[in-house]
Amino acid sequence: MSTLVVGDGRVVPAPAARPAAHVIRDDEEAIAVARDVAARIADGAVERDRQDLFPATELDLYSDSGLWGITVPRAYGGADVSYGTVGHVIRLISAADSSIGQLTQNHLATVAVIRSTGTEAQKADLFAEILAGKRFGNAFSETGTRTVRDLKTRFVRDGRDVVVNGVKHYASGALAADLVQIVALDDEGRSWLAIADRAAPGLTVINDWAAFGQRGTGSGKVLVENVRVPERRVVAAWKAYLPETPTADSAISQFIQSAIDAGLAEAAIAETEHFVRTRARAWVDSAAERAGDDPYTIHALGELHVRLSAAKALLDVAGRAIDVAVEAPSPDSVAAAQIAVAESKILTTEIAIESTNRLFELAGTASTDRALGLDRFWRNARVHTLHDPVRWKYAIVGDYYLNGRRPPLHPWS
8 A cells, every 4th residue: 555646546455463562651751752753754754745655654653653542531541631631643644744744633532532431331442442553444434515524424233233324525634534423313414434444345435535735644435335333333423512411522633634734834934944054045125145044034924823823822722721621521621622722723823824925926946846846835725724614714703702602513624
């Protein structure tokens, strides 16, 4: 799979078995491991993007490191790190390769759902699998419906199994997953996670992701045709979004997206500075000898850093709010976490798009050479930030403060 070309339309087999993952013990170790992994996966990022290669080897390195298990509760053997640490880890990985950072998103969101709505037996079963290094891959979104929340995928119970049917798109991580969490509705219209083995009969992953950014996510199509899933692995995700007993799951899902964008922005700004220092020329009307001494360039980079610092600070604030909501979930604590994440998401989205765009303005025409691959930052930021519209983030923040209305409870809020 290391040479898989994303978007070639092939049916992709399940990944081979891997050795058990390392188990990370605390926040400090998680950040240290993330720094090491990020440094190693950054090599080859340009070439992978240029050739549309799926980062299978790098993904194995990432998940084998134990970073995919850091939110497993301590009672089940995990580190249960703070969400501030989660944000830091995702930023580091996404700065190295934002596609690889995104591959973690649905996995960690699923860990949160299991924690909040899974039975004790499901937690013991699935958390052990996660700590051993098993990866979740997403089978959630569909196309052709009125909104992203409208799903056609259904399941019916049959003995000790459920049987699931549907077609999924934008299935980030499913290509290289060990377990695929299929979002399906019961006969009452409630959403569940039917967690199928990647090699389950009837579950077909098609490599047809054709977007111009985030190519390495391989977010293709999943056909679900009479897939049988043991009922013990069907998790009541709908319980996470009950108004009277909400959980932090919606905030967690959006928080990880925000951290990916912050990492993208950090990387773009670093690349801009490197290019300005080493290759860019001062403008003809400037008295400066070096591009790095141009006052307008200095001002522009200062502005980008201020906005990035604000975005990272709000990401940390959001992480702390999530920790409170996980520890003591209530309508008020969950709403506070959602609002903190929305504020963070606004700034990380805007700085990701602005920094990746201004890279070329400040670096100049030479930076557009395709051999450099610098366009990947803008393409990745533009595609990834389409997960949910920032205009709606502004709306829920304003409505919360002005009218006291809590945000809606779903994975995009």
